[in-house]
Amino acid sequence: xxxxxxxxxxxxxxxxxFSSQEITQFFLKRIQQNDQKYNSxxxxxxxxxLTQARAADANLAAQTAPSALCGxxxxxxDIFCTEGLRTTCGSRMLQNxxxxxxxxxxxxxxxxxxxxxxxxxxxxxxxxxxxxxxxxGAVKNPWDLRCVPGGSSGGSAAAVAARLVPGATATDTGGxxxxxxxxxxxxxxxxxxxxxxxxGMIAFASSLDQAGVMARDARDAALLLSTMASHDHRxxxxxxRPREDYSRQLDKPISELRIGIxxxxxxxxxxxxxxxxxxxxxxxxxxLGAKTHAISLPHTHLAVPAYYVIAPAExxxxxxxxxxxxxxxxxxxxxxxxxxxxxxxxxxxxAEVKRRILVGTYALSSGYYDAxxxxxxxxxRLIKQDFxxxxxxxxxxxxPTCPSPAFEFxxxxxxxxxxxxxxxYTIAANLAGLPAMSIPCxxxxxxxxxxxxIGNYFAEGSLxxxxxxxxxxxxxxxxxxxxxx
Amino acid sequence: xxxxxxxxxxxxVQLATQSKIFSGxxxxxxxxxxxxxxxxxxxxxxxxPSPNAEAFRYAVMFGLAxxxxxxxxxxxxxxxxxxPDLPKGYQTTQLEAPIVGSGAVDIALDxxxxxxxxxxxxxxxxxxxxxxxxDFHGMSGIDLNRAGTPLIEVVTEPDxxxxxxxxACAKKLHAIVTSLGICDGNxxxxxxxxxxxxxxxxxxEEKLGTRTETKNLNSFRFMERCIEQExxxxxxxxxxxxxxxxxxxLYDGDTHTARSMRSKExxxxxxxxxxxxxxxxxxxxxxxxxxxxALPELPDQRQQRFIADYKLSNYDADILSANADIxxxxxxxxxxxxxxxxxxxxxxxxxxxxxxxxxxxIAEAPLSPEQLAGLIRRISDAxxxxxxxxxxxxxxxxxxxxxxxxxxxxxLKQVSDTGAIEQLVEDVxxxxxxxxxxxxxADEAKRPKMLGFFVGQIMKASKGQANPQxxxxxxxxxxx
Numbered sequence: 024x025x026x027x028x029x030x031x032x033x034x035x036x037x038x039x040x041f042s043s044q045e046i047t048q049f050f051l052k053r054i055q056q057n058d059q060k061y062n063s064x065x066x067x068x069x070x071x072x073l074t075q076a077r078a079a080d081a082n083l084a085a086q087t088a089p090s091a092l093c094g095x096x097x098x099x100x101d102i103f104c105t106e107g108l109r110t111t112c113g114s115r116m117l118q119n120x121x122x123x124x125x126x127x128x129x130x131x132x133x134x135x136x137x138x139x140x141x142x143x144x145x146x147x148x149x150x151x152x153x154x155x156x157x158x159x160g161a162v163k164n165p166w167d168l169r170c171v172p173g174g175s176s177g178g179s180a181a182a183v184a185a186r187l188v189p190g191a192t193a194t195d196t197g198g199x200x201x202x203x204x205x206x207x208x209x210x211x212x213x214x215x216x217x218x219x220x221x222x223g224m225i226a227f228a229s230s231l232d233q234a235g236v237m238a239r240d241a242r243d244a245a246l247l248l249s250t251m252a253s254h255d256h257r258x259x260x261x262x263x264r265p266r267e268d269y270s271r272q273l274d275k276p277i278s279e280l281r282i283g284i285x286x287x288x289x290x291x292x293x294x295x296x297x298x299x300x301x302x303x304x305x306x307x308x309x310x311l312g313a314k315t316h317a318i319s320l321p322h323t324h325l326a327v328p329a330y331y332v333i334a335p336a337e338x339x340x341x342x343x344x345x346x347x348x349x350x351x352x353x354x355x356x357x358x359x360x361x362x363x364x365x366x367x368x369x370x371x372x373x374a375e376v377k378r379r380i381l382v383g384t385y386a387l388s389s390g391y392y393d394a395x396x397x398x399x400x401x402x403x404r405l406i407k408q409d410f411x412x413x414x415x416x417x418x419x420x421x422x423p424t425c426p427s428p429a430f431e432f433x434x435x436x437x438x439x440x441x442x443x444x445x446x447x448y449t450i451a452a453n454l455a456g457l458p459a460m461s462i463p464c465x466x467x468x469x470x471x472x473x474x475x476x477i478g479n480y481f482a483e484g485s486l487x488x489x490x491x492x493x494x495x496x497x498x499x500x501x502x503x504x505x506x507x508x
Numbered sequence: 509x510x511x512x513x514x515x516x517x518x519x520x521v522q523l524a525t526q527s528k529i530f531s532g533x534x535x536x537x538x539x540x541x542x543x544x545x546x547x548x549x550x551x552x553x554x555x556x557p558s559p560n561a562e563a564f565r566y567a568v569m570f571g572l573a574x575x576x577x578x579x580x581x582x583x584x585x586x587x588x589x590x591x592p593d594l595p596k597g598y599q600t601t602q603l604e605a606p607i608v609g610s611g612a613v614d615i616a617l618d619x620x621x622x623x624x625x626x627x628x629x630x631x632x633x634x635x636x637x638x639x640x641x642x643d644f645h646g647m648s649g650i651d652l653n654r655a656g657t658p659l660i661e662v663v664t665e666p667d668x669x670x671x672x673x674x675x676a677c678a679k680k681l682h683a684i685v686t687s688l689g690i691c692d693g694n695x696x697x698x699x700x701x702x703x704x705x706x707x708x709x710x711x712x713e714e715k716l717g718t719r720t721e722t723k724n725l726n727s728f729r730f731m732e733r734c735i736e737q738e739x740x741x742x743x744x745x746x747x748x749x750x751x752x753x754x755x756x757x758l759y760d761g762d763t764h765t766a767r768s769m770r771s772k773e774x775x776x777x778x779x780x781x782x783x784x785x786x787x788x789x790x791x792x793x794x795x796x797x798x799x800x801x802a803l804p805e806l807p808d809q810r811q812q813r814f815i816a817d818y819k820l821s822n823y824d825a826d827i828l829s830a831n832a833d834i835x836x837x838x839x840x841x842x843x844x845x846x847x848x849x850x851x852x853x854x855x856x857x858x859x860x861x862x863x864x865x866x867x868x869x870i871a872e873a874p875l876s877p878e879q880l881a882g883l884i885r886r887i888s889d890a891x892x893x894x895x896x897x898x899x900x901x902x903x904x905x906x907x908x909x910x911x912x913x914x915x916x917x918x919x920l921k922q923v924s925d926t927g928a929i930e931q932l933v934e935d936v937x938x939x940x941x942x943x944x945x946x947x948x949x950a951d952e953a954k955r956p957k958m959l960g961f962f963v964g965q966i967m968k969a970s971k972g973q974a975n976p977q978x979x980x981x982x983x984x985x986x987x988x
Binding site: 103104110112117120122123124126221222223224225226228229230256257258259260336337339340343344345346348349350360364384387388389392396 | 547550551552553554555556557558559586588590592595596597598650777779780781784785786787
């Protein structure tokens with residue numbers, strides 16, 4: 024049962040081959056039995072999941088046309104607020120935080136009839152590329168337990184890779200969906216900035232954060248994203264666009280597709296095995312009719328430095344609300360207001376979060392603002408312009424998702440910059456607000472390699488279409504970690 | 509040494525929108541603590557602001573009223589600082605691209621001249637909550653009902669040269685925002701709050717002196733007093749050879765003193781930057797034109813109209829047009845009774861004196877324009893004298909009913925019946941034979957003065973209700 028895709032689960036639920044309660048119970052048990060190995064969940068919500076499954080079964084029995092995901096169990100990254108269910112964002116600060124509201128993303132899945140199994144582990148406040156910054160312990164890569172799953176959505180990625188859950192929500196600020204998807208050998212998509220509501224999604228860097236999904240393949244990702252993406256008046260950066268059914272575009276041939284291969288994405292830092300897998304994947308796409316074009320994204324080398332000014336700057340003020348006054352961690356017996364602030368924040372936040380708050384505070388300080396923040400925003404416009412120019416010639420940009428396969432725990436722990444370079448190919452899409460996805464395209468040392476597809480604004484449908492066509496002719500997405508039980 | 513004072517104002521105007529600037533919570537004043545604070549106002553994780561279109565409309569109305577440029581594209585920024593009543597740890601405000609650009613207001617000076625005060629800009633922002641330091645056993649309570657209430661902050665150029673000018677400017681801004689209906693103008697509830705920047709320099713010096721900023725002035729009286737004290741303080745410091753420290757001072761309305769709150773060195777680095785949760789707001793000419801067309805009458809326009817339509821003096825028209833509520837009260841009274849001059853006199857006289865004494869606004873007056881008009885009609889048709897009218901007014905103020913019913917119930921109607929007055933006159937003449945004789949023997953020039961004695965006696969006998977004109981006429985006949 025764990026090997027079923029979401030599309031298959033929907034089909035079998037409707038044919039009454041099993042009930043939502045049965046499959047929900049199956050996955051709950053599977054998580055309970057296996058997750059000690061991976062630590063991919065922070066919270067399970069057994070009781071609530073079974074209640075939701077019962078309601079789904081009633082709807083499945085009563086309705087001729089049940090809602091899209093009726094009875095399908097999924098998991099949410101613990102960055103999405105869930106009413107009455109603790110939402111930690113991977114931080115001690117919110118260890119006991121029970122939101123009185125649902126994120127719009129959660130609301131959309133609930134109205135589509137999906138069942139929430141639990142909340143997945145993540146880097147603290149989504150700051151990290153290895154899931155090692157979580158207050159609730161690191162997540163392990165199901166392909167190799169000595170290795171990181173990537174981050175920040177490492178819990179969702181590992182859970183899907185280990186088949187503990189058929190699909191999960193995630194977020195991507197600089198690569199937090201695509202990089203763990205690549206490292207765990209699954210399919211992940213970050214939509215266009217503004218396509219999915221950020222309401223109820225705990226902010227890291229507001230102008231970069233975008234929610235997306237992780238699943239086994241593009242077909243499942245299309246199903247999930249069609250439910251997830253909606254306009255929301257509560258998020259003024261949410262685009263006022265009608266919903267789309269991404270599943271309907273999957274079967275289109277890609278014989279007309281023009282794909283751009285940016286030379287900057289194949290530089291010295293790229294692992295040879297990764298490069299080979301990516302080049303082979305590009306060949307597969309050309310065999311399906313796609314035409315490749317060599318392109319240049321000349322400001323690529325500035326993406327990481329610009330990102331590591333803008334993201335910390337925004338996070339430094341987004342995280343000011345965690346002050347121990349209204350909710351979240353509060354230190355014991357504060358002697359005065361300053362002590363309350365210092366100790367509550369000092370105890371509540373981990374080292375990486377503190378580092379980014381400090382960097383961001385510095386970058387916004389009077390006297391440094393022009394040199395750092397304003398300059399970074401200018402660079403951001405140049406990077407965006409690179410893509411605008413590129414999309415005059417091509418429909419899609421293809422390259423590696425990250426420079427190398429999963430690395431071992433602690434390998435980059437002492438060197439923030441080495442860790443930041445992990446996102447060298449993913450960050451530009453966030454700075455430009457473009458949709459991008461990662462799909463499995465091979466193994467190096469028995470560890471997965473991700474192929475990144477970057478599309479033009481609101482071209483999620485084309486990305487999923489290309490990914491699906493690729494997956495119809497390859498089997499990388501069906502491969503699972505070898506010791507999976 | 510002759511000193512010159514330089515004053516600039518920063519005015520916080522709470523906009524009278526139904527809901528907050530970024531959430532749907534009510535902005536009603538006086539609710540139980542934290543009952544008007546939503547998850548957005550509490551800055552719960554993951555919540556986001558949605559701008560209130562009404563707040564923009566109000567800000568544009570204000571901009572048009574002061575002939576300011578309106579920014580087609582305005583940007584919200586975050587002003588970062590930690591304080592328990594600032595839930596997000598930043599205030600959402602505007603800095604580099606405020607909605608209202610430079611404009612001006614005209615104020616009337618004591619010498620009858622008009623002075624133009626330039627407005628540097630006005631920006632939209634959210635109010636903070638309130639910290640309550642009493643009744644919490646050494647701790648502080650936080651009330652977030654006010655957090656997120658929309659404000660416009662109006663920043664003037666340093667164009668004022670003394671306290672009366674600053675107060676006149678403040679009053680003019682008050683008149684504008686209340687006339688527009690974008691603020692209730694209730695200063696005691698904090699709907700309008702004034703910060704005053706004050707510096708002094710030697711007369712003739714062009715360079716501005718070091719300024720201090722005094723915050724928390726919530727009455728015109730406090731403002732005048734505070735400026736005079738601060739100017740005096742600065743001059744004393746300078747004349748003693750000292751220097752003025754740039755600092756923020758806090759005025760205490762109970763003790764009428766200001767104390768230093770923080771110096772320039774202690775000032776926060778607010779780390780302003782554009783709020784990434786809010787897109788730049790873009791408005792077009794059509795939007796501005798629609799607002800301009802629907803703009804209500806402004807105090808200056810109203811003053812001119814009062815002069816033209818009601819033949820009021822400049823002075824009366826200025827006073828009656830400054831406050832929208834008073835202006836409406838005046839017009840309703842004048843229309844109901846048909847006597848603008850008497851309406852103006854009563855409003856600026858008795859009504860205003862009572863309101864001042866009871867510290868009430870015109871909206872809280874216990875009588876309506878119709879009631880006041882009813883009284884004025886009885887003065888015009890000589891049913892009551894001015895003196896009796898004040899008695900009737902007192903009764904109306906106490907809520908005893910309309911002028912007519914009070915006059916009837918208390919028997920205050922003026923006696924104009926010739927027969928009755930003749931009888932009174934004859935009685936007084938009969939009872940004061942000596943005075944009558946003196947009168948008759950006196951010079952023509954001395955007689956008017958002596959007549960007062962008889963009038964007084966007659967009025968006393970009539971309990972003040974005899975028509976004085978008739979008394980005079982009949983008395984003169986009988987004394988011949």
